[in-house]
Amino acid sequence: MSESSSSSSGLSYILALVSLLALTGLSFGMHFAPLGGGVGTLVALGIATVKVAIVALVFMELRFGTTPIRVVALTCLSFVALLCLGLAADVGFR
């Protein structure tokens, strides 16, 4: 399989690194912001989700992945999210 046409460019790697470090700084800064516990947690996990998306799309080259590979990745992430949301809803609304 030719990978030259299906891999990230050097610039995209550097932009991804800068974005990831900036988002890490943002998460760190938000820790000291006067947000409520629930809102702060949602913001931090939201930023973490964006960061993992950058890692997956650029560093792991998921954006060039075939449909079966994307299906595997999305299915696993969806199952993890469903598990955590279902458990939180179960315990939270008892």
Next chain:
Amino acid sequence: MNRRVEIQFESAARQEHAVQLGMWIFLGSELLLFAGLFGLYTVYRTEYGLEFDAGIHHNQLLLGSTNTVVLIVSSFTVAWALYNVRKDKRDTALAMLGITMLLGLAFLVIKGVEYAHHFSEGVFPGKAYTNLELPGHGARMFFTLYYLMTGLHALHMIGGLAVMGWVTHRVWTRRTNRESHTELHLGALYWHLVDSIWIFLWPLFYLTG
């Protein structure tokens, strides 16, 4: 690509796709291994919110944050190594792989410093927990999950370092090169998964209290 095509594949491209898909399924199973622990964390945090908040504040934010930066930079260096192997720049790739392994070791050393500090305070997992500053059952559960999840993650880091060492040796001996570098690609995917898991562990154990 000069890799031998196995008899069950009609072309090198098909074989390469099967290898990639197999790796992603493996990464998916790894993710589901952690999913159980993330689920446990969700349950106990919902049950013991205040004690989890106290546990998060007790952890050393600076060390956890440093480790986050260390892993993100290491993800970049391993991606940059693969990029340079594809460009046939072997020396740069070797340098990047060396930096990746050094960053991985730095992560484990920092994690070891954290663990040593916790041990000195009586913060152990399970029934061995004797810390008097945070005496509740919720705090004990928080630190038990902390050790379980960061410990399992650290074991994956050690596995990743072993893979990186093997791949670096292959690049050094030119067996991994511009034409044939599947093992480096797969090793990098594993390293990025370990980084991605930490990206979620960091807010759960250091930030969101």
